[in-house]
Amino acid sequence: MRTPRIIIVGGGLAGLMAxxxxxxxxxxxxxxxxxPVKRSHSVCAQGGINxxxxxxxxxxxxxxxxxxxxYGGDFLANQPLVKGMCEAAPxxxxxxxxxxxxxxxxxxxxxxxxxxxxxxxxxxxxxGATTGQQLLxxxxxxxxxxxxxxxxxxYEGWTFLSAVIDGSGICRGICAMNxxxxxxxxxxxxxxxxxxxxxxxxxxxxxxxxxxxxxxxSALFQQGVVYANGEFIQVHPTAIPGEDKLRLMSESxxxxxxxxxxxxxxxxxxxxxxxxxxxxxxxxEEWYPKYGNLVPRDVATRAIHKxxxxxxxxxxxxxxxxLDVTHLxxxxxxxxxxxxxxxxxxxxxxxxREEPMKVFPAMHYTMGGLWVDNxxxxxxxxxxxxxxxxxxxYHGANxxxxxxxxxxxxxxxxxxxxxxxxxxxxxxxxxAVGESxxxxxxxxxxxxxxxxxxxxxxxxxxTIWKEMxxxxxxxxxxxxxxKAMEATLSKLDELDARYQKINLSDRTxxxxxxxxxxxxxxxxxxxxxxxxxxxxxxxxxxxAHYKPDFPERDDKNWLKTTKASYNGGRIQLGYEPxxxxxxxxxxxxxxxxx
Amino acid sequence: xxxxxxxxRVKRQQQKDESAHWDEFELRYRPHLNIITCLLDIAEHxxxxxxxxxxxxxxxxxxxEEVCGAxxxxxxxxxxxxxxxxxxxxxxPIRLEPLEKFPLVRDLVVDRxxxxxxxxxxxxxxxxxxxYPLGEGPRMSPSLQEEGYPLSRCISCGNCLExxxxxxxxxxxxxxxxxxQVRLFNMHPxxxxxxxxxxxxxxxxxxxxxxxxxxxxxxxxPKGIPLTxxxxxxxxxxxxxxxxxxxxxxx
Numbered sequence: 001m002r003t004p005r006i007i008i009v010g011g012g013l014a015g016l017m018a019x020x021x022x023x024x025x026x027x028x029x030x031x032x033x034x035x036p037v038k039r040s041h042s043v044c045a046q047g048g049i050n051x052x053x054x055x056x057x058x059x060x061x062x063x064x065x066x067x068x069x070x071y072g073g074d075f076l077a078n079q080p081l082v083k084g085m086c087e088a089a090p091x092x093x094x095x096x097x098x099x100x101x102x103x104x105x106x107x108x109x110x111x112x113x114x115x116x117x118x119x120x121x122x123x124x125x126x127x128g129a130t131t132g133q134q135l136l137x138x139x140x141x142x143x144x145x146x147x148x149x150x151x152x153x154x155y156e157g158w159t160f161l162s163a164v165i166d167g168s169g170i171c172r173g174i175c176a177m178n179x180x181x182x183x184x185x186x187x188x189x190x191x192x193x194x195x196x197x198x199x200x201x202x203x204x205x206x207x208x209x210x211x212x213x214x215x216x217x218s219a220l221f222q223q224g225v226v227y228a229n230g231e232f233i234q235v236h237p238t239a240i241p242g243e244d245k246l247r248l249m250s251e252s253x254x255x256x257x258x259x260x261x262x263x264x265x266x267x268x269x270x271x272x273x274x275x276x277x278x279x280x281x282x283x284x285e286e287w288y289p290k291y292g293n294l295v296p297r298d299v300a301t302r303a304i305h306k307x308x309x310x311x312x313x314x315x316x317x318x319x320x321x322x323l324d325v326t327h328l329x330x331x332x333x334x335x336x337x338x339x340x341x342x343x344x345x346x347x348x349x350x351x352x353r354e355e356p357m358k359v360f361p362a363m364h365y366t367m368g369g370l371w372v373d374n375x376x377x378x379x380x381x382x383x384x385x386x387x388x389x390x391x392x393x394y395h396g397a398n399x400x401x402x403x404x405x406x407x408x409x410x411x412x413x414x415x416x417x418x419x420x421x422x423x424x425x426x427x428x429x430x431x432a433v434g435e436s437x438x439x440x441x442x443x444x445x446x447x448x449x450x451x452x453x454x455x456x457x458x459x460x461x462x463t464i465w466k467e468m469x470x471x472x473x474x475x476x477x478x479x480x481x482x483k484a485m486e487a488t489l490s491k492l493d494e495l496d497a498r499y500q501k502i503n504l505s506d507r508t509x510x511x512x513x514x515x516x517x518x519x520x521x522x523x524x525x526x527x528x529x530x531x532x533x534x535x536x537x538x539x540x541x542x543x544a545h546y547k548p549d550f551p552e553r554d555d556k557n558w559l560k561t562t563k564a565s566y567n568g569g570r571i572q573l574g575y576e577p578x579x580x581x582x583x584x585x586x587x588x589x590x591x592x593x594x
Numbered sequence: 595x596x597x598x599x600x601x602x603r604v605k606r607q608q609q610k611d612e613s614a615h616w617d618e619f620e621l622r623y624r625p626h627l628n629i630i631t632c633l634l635d636i637a638e639h640x641x642x643x644x645x646x647x648x649x650x651x652x653x654x655x656x657x658x659e660e661v662c663g664a665x666x667x668x669x670x671x672x673x674x675x676x677x678x679x680x681x682x683x684x685x686x687p688i689r690l691e692p693l694e695k696f697p698l699v700r701d702l703v704v705d706r707x708x709x710x711x712x713x714x715x716x717x718x719x720x721x722x723x724x725x726y727p728l729g730e731g732p733r734m735s736p737s738l739q740e741e742g743y744p745l746s747r748c749i750s751c752g753n754c755l756e757x758x759x760x761x762x763x764x765x766x767x768x769x770x771x772x773x774x775q776v777r778l779f780n781m782h783p784x785x786x787x788x789x790x791x792x793x794x795x796x797x798x799x800x801x802x803x804x805x806x807x808x809x810x811x812x813x814x815x816p817k818g819i820p821l822t823x824x825x826x827x828x829x830x831x832x833x834x835x836x837x838x839x840x841x842x843x844x845x
Contacts, residue, residue, distance in 0.1 A: 020725055035654075036710065038750055039662040097731030100720035100782045102743040109733035128743055133661055137746060141719035148714050156707070180699055209656045244630045244677070245658040335740070339747075343659050346678045347628075413725075462638040505640045506649035510609055511700035513652050514637070 003027065004423030005430070007174055007189035009160045009216060011037025013132070013405060014388025015195030016139035017412030018419075022193075023143075023151035025420045030187060031143070032155045032176055034211045038140045041197050041209035042408065045132020046340055047116060047252030048124035049096075049405040051089035055110055060121040062086045067583060069403060072118040072296050073367070073396020074543035074553060074588050076229065076561070078374055078579040081393055085410045092409050093125050099138040103127050104336060114336070115255045118296040118400040120593065129250055129339035135405055155187075159516060160216045161448075163192060163223055163384060164441045171383030172430040175441045177449075179516060182509045184445050186438040188430040190423035193377075193385040193415045194220065195408075199366050202524050202531065203477065204469015206363035207239055207248040217370055217390050218523035221530065225379045227564045228392040229368035230527070231534035234399055234544050235477050237300035238323050239362035240348060246362030247347060249323055250340050251401040253357075254293040256332060258325040260284050260300070261356075262313045269316040272356045273326070283307055288590050295590045298398045298544040301361040305478050308360075315358060324356035363477055365404065367395040367544065368531070371563055374579065376418030377411055385419050387411030392561075397543025452518050457501030461518045464495050464502070468521075468528055476532050480547050485536045492529050499525060530571055534562045537573055555585055598623040601643065601687035602632050604651050610698045617651075618643040618687070629669060629676035629690065630655055651690075652701040660816055663749030666693060666756070667702045673753040673814050693756045706752045712768050713750075716795040718775045720785050732783035745778040745824065747817045754811035754821060760804050767804035768796065770811035774824035780831065793828075793835045802829050 006022050008015050011033035022029045033040065052065040065086040070079060097103060097111065103125050104112040113122040127134035146152045157179045164173040164186055173188040196216035200208025221227045238253070238260070239246040254260070263270070264281045284303055285292040295303075304321050308314035315322060325333060325341075333341060333353050344352045370379055370386040372393055377385045387408065394407040423429070471491045475484040499522060506514040540554035541547050560575040599620050607614040620643045621635050637650035655665040658677040665676040668691040670684060681688070696704035722728075748771050755761045755769040776792045779785035796802045805825050812821045 024724060035656050035662070035664060036707070036750075038710070039656050039664045041657065041662075043661045043749075044657050044659065091727045094727070094730045095722075095725055098720070098722050098728065098784070099731075100779070100785060102739055102746045104743075105734055105736045105739045107736060109735050127746075130661065130747060133749075134743075134746055138720075141713075142722070142725075144710070144714055145717075145719045145721070209662065210658065211656055242626065242628075242658075243624065244628060244634060247659050339661075343661075346660065347680075348626075349680075460638055462634065466638075505637075505647070508608070508649065511652050511703055514650055 002429055004190040004420070004426070005030065005188065006419050006423060007032065007187060007192040008195060009174065009192060010040070010195035010197060010388070010390070012040035012042040012195060012197055012388060013136055013139060013408035014412040014415070015193070016136070016143050017409045018193050018195060018387055018416040019152055020139065020142050020146065021413055021416030022420055023146040025417065027420050027423070029152045030155060030189065031152055032158050032160060032174070034157070034159050034179065036156045037143070037154065038137065040136060041212050042136040043133040044207070044209060044248065045405055046129045046248060046250035047255060048114065048126035048131045048402045049093065049135065050116065050123050050400070050402040051093040051125060051406065052086065052121070052123055053090045053093060053111065053113070055113060056122040058121050060123055062089065064121065065089065065123060068119045069400055070396065070583050071588055072400040073398050075396065075555070075559065075580060075585040076232070076542060076578060077394060077396030079582040080579060081374060083582060085394055085407060088410050088413070089406050092406060096135055096138055099142060101127055101134050101138045114252060115294060116401040117251050117254070117294045117300070124252070124255065124402040126252065126336070129252055129337045132405060160196070160219065161445045161519070162219050162441060163381070164438055165223060165381065166433055166437045169224070169381065171381055172433045172437060175445050177445070177516070180511050182512055182515070184442055184449065186442050188433070188438070190426055190430050191383045191385060191419035193387060193419050194370065194390055195386070195388045195412065196390045198389045199527060200363055201465070201520070202468070202528050203363040203472045204466055205244070205246050207236055207246050213520045213524055214527045215520040215523040218527040220370060220384065221564070222526060222566050223381070224566065225381050225384060226371035227368065227530055228371035229534070229562050230530040230564055231538055231562060232367035232397050232544050233363060233477060233531065234297055234365040234367060235301045235361045236297055236364035237304055237361050238359040239364070240344060240357070241360055241362070242347065247343055248362070248364065249344065249357060249359050251297070253323055253325055253337060253340060256325070256336055257328050258293065258323055260293055260321055260323055262307055262315060262321050266312050267317045272322055272324070281313065290593045291590045296398055296400060297364070298546070299590055301478055302546060304361055320358040320360050322356040323359045325352060326354060326356060361478065363473065365389065365399055367397065367399055368392045368534070377415035378418060378422070383422065385415045387415040397545060448519070449515060452502065452504060452515060453507050455502065457503040459498045459501045459503060460505070461502050461514065461521050464498055465521055465524070468492070468495055468525060472528055472531070476535055478546065480535055480545065481549065482536050485532050488532050489529065492525060492532070496525055530564045533571055534564060534573060538562065553588070559585065600681065603687050603689050604701070605691040606651070606701055607698060608700060617648055623681070625682065627681040629679045629681070629688070630658055630665065632681065632688070633676070652699070652703045654703050661749060663751040666751040666753055667691065668693060673756040675751060675816050678816065693752055695756050695761050696752060706750070709750050709752060709755070709769070709771065712772045713775060716768070716772055716776050717788065717791045718772070718779055720779065720782060721788060722784070734783065738781065742778055742781055744819055745774050748774060748819055749817060751816060753814040753816065757810040757814045759808050759810070760806055765804055766800040768800050770821040770825055773802060773805070773828045774819055774821055777824040777828050789831070790835060793832050796828065796832055797836065802832050805829070
């Protein structure tokens, strides 16, 4: 029997989990990553990972986790797979614990759990406030072990350019570029699993890492992979604004008792600590008495926008609100939140244990992504699989906090074995495909590089990127008007035209980051359009997608998944029904217990 | 009023075998800038102070919140993360250089894969039987967790190797970061079962004996990891292990 070969692109949680599963089944893995996998964006996840282990005597159950997730996602997620994820979550925590993750403990030595947004249960396991980092390291260590046993080969410092798709529309491998030598090379594989993460850079600044450009997803989209629910973008309510990045202040700060407030008097410039209790407006607690500071992210973000832009109550007139943990015991802060408080102190310069933090919402996560099927993370192109943030399956119209880590790992666990099974059943493996198919793809990609390296013009890719980010953030995040989004499309037309006049300030063939970025930018511009077109079309309000002109959820017309496809350079939208077979849709309202 | 500016000097080198030179850039001052913003400004306007067009500076960066380890470099001669180095707190002109203890790739980019190779050699993982369901992990006291967690925050930035006098052309000391990882895995209830494998990997050349206790490592660790404690602890473990195997004749 022939041994198949599987490629995984992306070495965050989803990619590493998939790699471990494939390696365990005895199939060799080629793992590609732009950065050394230990530096992947999963390290930025802070607060924790959800699993209904019910270790606090609250009567929590995997069904309640499932219901919270579906309700939190405003009923847009296909339900069976979400149920599967919630049922698998407790065993995933156990597995991570066995791998040595330094989860926080109770006095009895059991796993500790904290509360997170969109639930009334203590369901979130955590390792300080650097849970994503700790989980990623655990999987990284396991993959390193498989690497020493020869089961995994890493290609770190390679960027994915395109899939190699043969004449019958089957994926036979990938084309990638070495970021030091700039070599463009094709690699054969029977299946490729994409775990390429988020798309924050499409919005310029976000809470995402530098590599989260969505470039790989966009390249695949342009090759025929369907992109689903692109318009659903999560804006996290609490981040520290910065010129290079909007740094996340985890929901766990509120999970541990942190409170959001503004001075009741507009333009009050007194120091926070000198403002008496009765002159503070804890607006989330007043507006949402049951969930308080732990309403889901879309709800909290819109509330902050209302306070700042409509009620003009931002701190001292600024675009900011207080996130206050100063009333919490120091010991709790140091044991459970040290990682994030340290970030605040280092980047802002004062100690948030003493003085309330100033925060503002920031683009954080894409619920949408590559379309995958209902049971094994397969895209519509045979041989291409996807897992993690780059696919669309688990979060509907809004993701609950601490569900991303579990969805990444669960997706990776499914995608690995599914790709192995598919590869073993292939009649003709990639080794039997003619070299000309690979040669053609290499040529196409080298030509794309040559075009950028040789074209003359006056445009700088960073400038175009910043302008794209600005228009996307202004018009296609928290509050969406069709007119403003049409203007964004015109702006994207202008940027597309200017992209053709990029003048690379670096034309060398060694570690040329300008070329790499220009390639990514081209792909980002297309993804920006997918997001915007999807948002214009969807005339309703659902989860993170909020249109004041269409303020209600419209199940009659819009309880459906958006499927964008790319035909001859044009983006086309199609729709398919959502699987609501397990929980009938009901009104989503966080002012009371659901 | 003209914008307030400041100067950044960057050590440039196209490739390992080519000669290095310095480029000087004048950047527009804004409050709360960090070194990453400076490098982005340069990429958008790659012009030196004297008006020469140059290539943008190559550098590594990813998370920008000091948790991925990518952007370590020498800033005013000191190894640290570029993302958390704030312009307001730095002496001007600011000097940027690549780490020197690792092979240069280009400009500020170096190749730190040797650290990951060391983690392989020292078996820094928990050897689980498999990822299929095997029930809960071992119980762990909060105090053990509180000892282990800080060690598990190592971001493999390489600062501790950069500053260590024993990491040089003549000695290939594995470095404090790796030794500290050995301590972490050896204290874990499951990891302790094969502690001897890790200890043996730290015996001999490049191992723990090469540490001469300069204690610089702990000063440059951006995560405040108690590296000197780890060095002392693992040194003790290695000695006990060596004595024990000498008496019993087995590892």
